Amino acid sequence: MEVPVIRNLLEANDTLARQLKNMFAARRILALNLISSPGAGKTSLLERTLTDLQQEFGMAVIEGDLQTDNDARRVAATGAQAVQINTNGGCHLSSSMILEALGSISLDTVDILFIENVGNLVCPVEFDCGEDHKIALLSVAEGDDKPEKYPLLFNLAAVMILNKTDLLPYVNFQMDTAERFAKKLNADLVTLPVSCRTGEGLANWYAWLRKARAGKLHG
Numbered sequence: 001m002e003v004p005v006i007r008n009l010l011e012a013n014d015t016l017a018r019q020l021k022n023m024f025a026a027r028r029i030l031a032l033n034l035i036s037s038p039g040a041g042k043t044s045l046l047e048r049t050l051t052d053l054q055q056e057f058g059m060a061v062i063e064g065d066l067q068t069d070n071d072a073r074r075v076a077a078t079g080a081q082a083v084q085i086n087t088n089g090g091c092h093l094s095s096s097m098i099l100e101a102l103g104s105i106s107l108d109t110v111d112i113l114f115i116e117n118v119g120n121l122v123c124p125v126e127f128d129c130g131e132d133h134k135i136a137l138l139s140v141a142e143g144d145d146k147p148e149k150y151p152l153l154f155n156l157a158a159v160m161i162l163n164k165t166d167l168l169p170y171v172n173f174q175m176d177t178a179e180r181f182a183k184k185l186n187a188d189l190v191t192l193p194v195s196c197r198t199g200e201g202l203a204n205w206y207a208w209l210r211k212a213r214a215g216k217l218h219g
């Protein structure tokens with residue numbers, strides 16, 4: 001009895017996600033779903049990106065957390081539109097939550113919509129939120145075997161951001177190992193080592209964003 005219920009839930013989510021995708025396409029909004037374990041640096045990456053690219057793009061953020069509006073407040077401090085969703089224990093965002101949150105965003109000025117998913121490497125991967133791309137973040141403090149242990153995320157993501165490169169001297173993390181596992185799962189995966197603390201590598205992330213957004217305009 002359990003299996004059909006779960007399947008229906010996923011199907012309903014996928015149907016709504018397709019409608020969101022069509023709406024984002026019609027409005028030429030690039031929608032990105034940021035997925036990582038807690039603390040990998042999703043909000044830090046957003047704070048940097050929203051600050052550094054604010055003259056270039058209209059950007060908005062939907063924040064997903066079990067509790068608190070801490071992250072929405074952090075990103076709103078950059079001047080970007082931000083909406084917080086509290087899942088009250090739920091381990092992922094869903095397309096119905098995104099639809100509801102969009103009611104609080106004026107989309108006419110938005111070029112890029114960031115969705116910061118609830119922190120974990122499992123459940124958020126299963127639930128399409130209508131995004132163009134999933135962005136996987138992995139911090140170097142988490143271990144270079146995570147792509148091998150959590151294959152679905154790295155299989156479906158367009159980009160793997162390897163954050164906290166400033167900590168590389170202090171942790172046993174081999175870039176090559178993480179990248180090799182990830183590339184085995186997904187040959188098209190773009191790997192971007194960055195440090196949100198020092199800013200190292202962020203220019204490559206911004207270049208990727210510009211290209212992805214341009215693709216959305218002309219696609």
Ligand SMILES: Nc1nc2c(ncn2[C@@H]2O[C@H](COP(=O)(O)OP(=O)(O)O)[C@@H](O)[C@H]2O)c(=O)[nH]1
Pocket residue numbers: 036037038039040041042043044045119163164165166167194195196197198
């Ligand atoms: N050393 C270092 N710390 C970072 C970096 N990026 C984020 N952090 C820290 O990691 C912690 C978690 O970051 P946060 O952005 O809240 O992660 P999130 O839970 O994925 O949104 C915070 O204390 C950040 O200051 C980085 O590049 N280097």
Ligand SMILES: [Mg+2]
Pocket residue numbers: 042043044071116
């Ligand atoms: Mg966060």
